[in-house]
Amino acid sequence: MARVYNFSAGPAVLPEEVLAEAASEMLDYQGSGMSVMEMSHRSKPFASIIESAEQDLRDLMGIPDNYRVLFLQGGASTQFAMIPMNLMRNKVADYVVSGSWSKKAWKEAKLYGDARCIANSDDENFSYVPDVKKLEISEDADYVYICQNETIYGTVYHELPDTQGKPLVADVSSCFLSEPINVSDYGLIYGGVQKNVGPAGVTIVIIREDLISDDVFPRTPTMLRYDTHADAKSLYNTPPCYGIYMCGKVFKWLKAQGGLEAMKERNVEKAQLLYDYLDQSALFSGTARKEDRSIMNVPFVTGNDELDAKFVAEARKAGIESIKGHRSVGGMRASIYNAMPREGVEALVAFMKQFEADNA
Ligand code: PMP
Numbered sequence: 001m002a003r004v005y006n007f008s009a010g011p012a013v014l015p016e017e018v019l020a021e022a023a024s025e026m027l028d029y030q031g032s033g034m035s036v037m038e039m040s041h042r043s044k045p046f047a048s049i050i051e052s053a054e055q056d057l058r059d060l061m062g063i064p065d066n067y068r069v070l071f072l073q074g075g076a077s078t079q080f081a082m083i084p085m086n087l088m089r090n091k092v093a094d095y096v097v098s099g100s101w102s103k104k105a106w107k108e109a110k111l112y113g114d115a116r117c118i119a120n121s122d123d124e125n126f127s128y129v130p131d132v133k134k135l136e137i138s139e140d141a142d143y144v145y146i147c148q149n150e151t152i153y154g155t156v157y158h159e160l161p162d163t164q165g166k167p168l169v170a171d172v173s174s175c176f177l178s179e180p181i182n183v184s185d186y187g188l189i190y191g192g193v194q195k196n197v198g199p200a201g202v203t204i205v206i207i208r209e210d211l212i213s214d215d216v217f218p219r220t221p222t223m224l225r226y227d228t229h230a231d232a233k234s235l236y237n238t239p240p241c242y243g244i245y246m247c248g249k250v251f252k253w254l255k256a257q258g259g260l261e262a263m264k265e266r267n268v269e270k271a272q273l274l275y276d277y278l279d280q281s282a283l284f285s286g287t288a289r290k291e292d293r294s295i296m297n298v299p300f301v302t303g304n305d306e307l308d309a310k311f312v313a314e315a316r317k318a319g320i321e322s323i324k325g326h327r328s329v330g331g332m333r334a335s336i337y338n339a340m341p342r343e344g345v346e347a348l349v350a351f352m353k354q355f356e357a358d359n360a
Pocket of ligand 1: 074147151172173
């Protein structure tokens with residue numbers, strides 16, 4: 001078996017132990033005589049899978065009792081619409097646009113009301129997070145929206161905005177469970193799980209109970225209402241069963257690793273290895289502003305498109321996979337999520353050093 005070091009931004013690397021355990025249960029899940037893929041979502045074994053997944057997530061993140069956890073489908077992108085459809089009661093919301101994902105969310109929200117961009121960083125190709133210390137929050141805003149970690153540009157909020165009491169809504173798709181967060185600072189937290197948590201097909205929404213109501217945008221489809229899924233405990237219709245089972249395994253793996261504090265420590269160390277090298281390299285440079293750079297997604301360039309392409313091709317031969325950057329930044333991007341081992345980052349840095357020496 002030859003596993004590569006997979007630096008994909010998502011779907012992305014998952015813990016090997018989790019994959020192996022799932023493989024061992026593939027044909028017969030705990031004596032049920034069937035795979036979790038073949039199992040009714042109303043069955044006892046599945047009830048236990050989804051209940052433990054929720055409990056383990058609650059334990060990991062310290063989710064208070066007045067927050068609901070929803071396991072949904074439709075990807076993070078469906079939340080771009082569900083959030084305004086369900087939360088924009090005054091028809092006003094404030095968006096901080098710090099990259100492509102928050103920009104998409106803002107544009108989608110405009111379909112449902114007055115979505116205002118109150119700060120943005122597109123003047124410098126989203127290489128930084130706008131100053132959110134003194135935002136002009138709209139008096140009648142139903143919520144303030146951020147994308148906490150912009151996957152493409154590799155920026156992260158090190159400090160949350162002062163929303164002046166308005167609920168903070170955050171897309172955490174690419175930093176989910178990478179470090180502890182204080183759930184009470186948010187009204188709604190959500191993410192597609194295919195980066196740091198599990199296979200594509202599950203979106204997790206953590207929402208404060210008072211934000212769930214039947215006062216939604218007129219003719220909102222039943223499936224796009226938070227109250228539908230909250231009332232039915234994520235079992236209104238067939239949920240993405242296998243994906244939830246895999247997420248549950250990752251939650252248990254994270255607990256066994258020592259929880260989110262331990263993950264943070266490791267993630268910071270891994271990112272530091274790469275940034276320390278980048279900061280002194282004469283060939284490569286990181287594209288995000290130092291103060292705002294992410295410990296999950298690290299975009300970097302040589303400044304020469306041909307050399308970038310050569311790097312990507314040669315890296316692949318060395319077992320470094322999916323390192324090509326997004327077209328809006330170019331160059332390379334190393335996504336170093338929870339399941340990327342330190343050895344993977346060490347291998348990448350060693351390869352970069354050699355490449356630099358060979359192409360000086
Ligand atoms: N938000 C962020 C921060 C993302 O990185 C992505 C996907 N790369 C999305 C939203 C969209 O997710 P999905 O493909 O699940 O709709």
